[in-house]
Amino acid sequence: MEKLRLKHVLLRETEFFDKASPAVPKELFSAVGVGAPPELSGLPEPLPSKKSEYTCFARTDAALWLGAPNGLTRIEPDAERAADTVMFFSANRHLEDDNVLAVYAPDPSTEKVWVLTDTAAQLVSLRETTAEEKAMRLTAETKRYVDRHGLVTQRDLKKARDPESRVPYGHSDNSGAFTAVYAIGELMKYACFRDKYGEDAPLTVEAKNSAVRAVEACQLLMNISCRGDGFVARTFITPAEPVPDDGLFYRIENGKAVCLETTEAKSLGVAGRVIPADAPVPKRLAHLYEDEGFTTDGMVYKGDTSSDELTPHFALIYFAHEILGKTDPELDEILKTSAKNTMSHIINNGYRLMECFGVTTWGRWNEEHFDTGIGWADAALKSAELLMYHRVTMAVTGEAGIFRQSYDRLTKERGYAELTTTHEERFRICAELLGEDVYEEMMYGDHMAATLAYWVLIALENDPRLRELYKEGFRGWNGTIRREHNPGYDFPYFLCCPEDGIDTEMLVDWFRRQNGSFLAASTAVESRNDVQIVTLRGGSKETGHLLMPDERAVSKFDRNPFAFYDRDGAGIRVIESCYVYTFSYWLGRYFGFIEEDLAPRASRRSSDLNGRVKKQRS
Numbered sequence: 001m002e003k004l005r006l007k008h009v010l011l012r013e014t015e016f017f018d019k020a021s022p023a024v025p026k027e028l029f030s031a032v033g034v035g036a037p038p039e040l041s042g043l044p045e046p047l048p049s050k051k052s053e054y055t056c057f058a059r060t061d062a063a064l065w066l067g068a069p070n071g072l073t074r075i076e077p078d079a080e081r082a083a084d085t086v087m088f089f090s091a092n093r094h095l096e097d098d099n100v101l102a103v104y105a106p107d108p109s110t111e112k113v114w115v116l117t118d119t120a121a122q123l124v125s126l127r128e129t130t131a132e133e134k135a136m137r138l139t140a141e142t143k144r145y146v147d148r149h150g151l152v153t154q155r156d157l158k159k160a161r162d163p164e165s166r167v168p169y170g171h172s173d174n175s176g177a178f179t180a181v182y183a184i185g186e187l188m189k190y191a192c193f194r195d196k197y198g199e200d201a202p203l204t205v206e207a208k209n210s211a212v213r214a215v216e217a218c219q220l221l222m223n224i225s226c227r228g229d230g231f232v233a234r235t236f237i238t239p240a241e242p243v244p245d246d247g248l249f250y251r252i253e254n255g256k257a258v259c260l261e262t263t264e265a266k267s268l269g270v271a272g273r274v275i276p277a278d279a280p281v282p283k284r285l286a287h288l289y290e291d292e293g294f295t296t297d298g299m300v301y302k303g304d305t306s307s308d309e310l311t312p313h314f315a316l317i318y319f320a321h322e323i324l325g326k327t328d329p330e331l332d333e334i335l336k337t338s339a340k341n342t343m344s345h346i347i348n349n350g351y352r353l354m355e356c357f358g359v360t361t362w363g364r365w366n367e368e369h370f371d372t373g374i375g376w377a378d379a380a381l382k383s384a385e386l387l388m389y390h391r392v393t394m395a396v397t398g399e400a401g402i403f404r405q406s407y408d409r410l411t412k413e414r415g416y417a418e419l420t421t422t423h424e425e426r427f428r429i430c431a432e433l434l435g436e437d438v439y440e441e442m443m444y445g446d447h448m449a450a451t452l453a454y455w456v457l458i459a460l461e462n463d464p465r466l467r468e469l470y471k472e473g474f475r476g477w478n479g480t481i482r483r484e485h486n487p488g489y490d491f492p493y494f495l496c497c498p499e500d501g502i503d504t505e506m507l508v509d510w511f512r513r514q515n516g517s518f519l520a521a522s523t524a525v526e527s528r529n530d531v532q533i534v535t536l537r538g539g540s541k542e543t544g545h546l547l548m549p550d551e552r553a554v555s556k557f558d559r560n561p562f563a564f565y566d567r568d569g570a571g572i573r574v575i576e577s578c579y580v581y582t583f584s585y586w587l588g589r590y591f592g593f594i595e596e597d598l599a600p601r602a603s604r605r606s607s608d609l610n611g612r613v614k615k616q617r618s
Contacts (some may be wrong), residue, residue: 003595006131011516012550014094015123024121027576028114031102046530048088057357058113067100070527081510083085090524090549092572108249131511135585138578145575149288150217151175152577154183160572175235176221180312182579187323215320220285222338224301228279230345233301238294241408249302252277275356282334303355306362308449311385314392315452321396336397342394347406377430380393380423383416384453417466420473436538438457442480445558447567450477454547455492471497486563488584491593513548514581519575522553522566
C-alpha cells in the first residue's frame with residue numbers, strides 16, 4: 001500500500017460576533033447589496049447554491065467566496081486536491097444562520113473573510129496545519145472539556161458553542177467503548193513518540209500519562225461493580241453527580257449494591273434489589289475517584305452492559321498489554337485479571353453476560369440467542385466478538401485451560417468460526433424481509449465493533465483455515481463499512497486483507513477535511529443544491545455521494561455518514577470525544593501507513609500482533 005502523504009490538513013475556524021460589536025469592520029455592512037457576483041460560468045456544476053441565488057462575494061488571492069440564502073461557498077479552481085475545489089460553510093457549525101447578506105475579505109493574502117448573516121457577524125478562516133498538530137489540538141480539547149474521571153465520551157454545554165460552560169457531570173451508555181477506542185489511539189501515540197523521541201521526552205511522558213489514564217478508566221469499568229465475577233459496567237457516577245433515569249444503576253454501600261429506583265428498574269421489578277459488592281476495586285484504579293475526594297462507598301455504576309462495550313474493552317486490553325505491559329507490571333496484572341474474570345464469567349454463564357436478575361439485553365453470544373430474529377442477524381458479529389475475547393485472554397495471560405477448551409469447542413464443534421462469515425447474507429435477507437436496503441437495516445455502531453473483533457481475531461489466530469474463515473467474514477462487511485472510507489476501519493482491514501487494497505486518496509481527504517473541533521454542531525445538507533437525494537427502499541434518505549467530514553453532521557463512528565437528515569445531531573450544546581480522528585491518525589502512524597519521520601513499524605516491533613500483521617502483509 002502506498003503511504004498516505006499528509007503534509008497539510010485543513011482547519012476551519014469561526015469566531016462569532018454580535019453585529020454591534022466594535023470588532024466587526026464597517027466595510028462588512030457597506031458590502032450589503034453592493035455589486036453583483038462575478039460571472040460564474042465555467043465553474044463546477046452544480047454548486048451548493050444555485051448560481052442565481054448568490055447575492056454577494058469577496059475575493060482572496062486563492063479563492064472566491066460567495067454568499068447565498070443557504071450558506072457560504074468557497075471556490076478554489078486551482079486547488080491541489082479536487083475535494084477542496086468547492087467548499088461549503090453553513091449553520092450551525094460554521095455560521096449562526098444560513099442567510100448570508102455580505103462577505104468581506106480584509107486581507108486577500110489570507111483565507112479569512114467576514115460574513116454577515118441575519119443574526120450575527122462571523123469571521124471565517126481556513127488554514128493549513130499538520131495532521132499531527134490537528135491530532136494534538138483535538139486531544140487537548142477532549143482532555144480539557146470532555147474527560148470525566150478518565151472517561152471520554154461527550155459533555156453537555158450550558159452555553160452554545162462555549163466549551164468552558166461544560167456541565168460538571170454527564171454519562172453515556174458507550175463510556176467504555178468510546179474511551180477504549182480513544183485509549184488505543186493514545187497508546188499508539190505513546191509508542192510512536194517513544195520510538196521517535198525516547199522514553200523520557202516531555203511529549204512521550206505526556207502521551208503515556210494520557211494513555212494510562214484512559215486505560216485505567218476502562219479497567220475501572222471492568223471492576224467498579226465490586227461483584228468480583230467479571231461483570232463490566234457501562235459507566236460510573238460519583239456521589240456529586242445526578243443519576244439519570246435511563247437504565248439500571250446501582251449504588252455501592254458497605255459491601256453491597258442497591259439497584260436504584262429508575263423507571264427501567266421498576267418495570268423489571270428489581271428496584272431496591274441488593275446484591276453483593278464486596279470485591280475491592282484495585283487501588284491503582286480507585287484513584288480516579290479518590291483523587292477527587294470520593295470513596296468506593298457512594299459510587300454508582302450502570303449495568304445492563306452490551307457486547308459493543310466489551311469488544312473495545314478486550315481490544316484495548318490486548319494493545320495495553322503489548323505497549324505498556326513490560327514497563328508497567330502492576331497495570332498489566334490488572335489487565336490480565338480483568339480479561340480472565342470477564343471471560344470466565346461469559347463461559348460459566350453459557351456465553352452470556354449476567355445481571356442481578358438474569359442475562360443482559362445485548363450481552364448474548366449463545367446459540368439460543370442466534371435462533372432469535374435479531375440474534376440470527378447478529379450471529380456473525382457476536383461469533384467474531386466471542387472468539388476474539390478468547391484469543392485476547394489467552395494472549396495476554398499466557399494461559400489456556402478453560403479458555404482453550406472453550407475456544408476449541410466453539411470452533412471445532414459448534415460452528416462459530418463458520419458463523420463469522422454469515423453477516424452479508426443474513427443482513428441482505430433481513431433487509432429483503434423488511435423491504436429495506438441493507439444501509440437502512442445497519443446499526444452503524446457495529447462497524448467499529450466488527451472492525452476490532454475481526455482485526456484482533458485474525459491477527460492472533462494461528463490456524464490457517466480459521467484465519468481464512470475470519471478474513472472471509474471481515475470481507476462480508478465491505479458493503480457497509482468500506483463505503484465510509486474511514487481510516488479507522490480501512491487501516492485494520494488492510495492489515496488483515498492487504499490483497500484487497502484500500503482507497504488511499506479518499507483517506508487523505510478524510511484526514512485533510514476532518515473537523516478541527518468536535519463541537520457536535522450540525523451542517524446544512526438538506527438545502528444544498530449540489531447534493532443528490534437517494535431514497536432507499538424503506539423510505540430513508542441518503543446523500544448521493546460521501547460529503548467531506550467538515551460538511552456533514554456526523555462526528556462519531558456510530559452514525560451513517562451518508563445521512564441526508566441530521567436526526568441525531570446534538571446541536572451546539574454538546575462537545576464530543578476526539579477519538580474519531582485520533583484513533584485513526586495514531587493507528588496510521590503506528591503501523592506506518594502515514595508518511596512521517598519515523599522508522600518503519602515492522603523494524604521497530606516484534607510483538608505478537610504486529611509480527612502476525614507483518615506476515616499477513618508480506
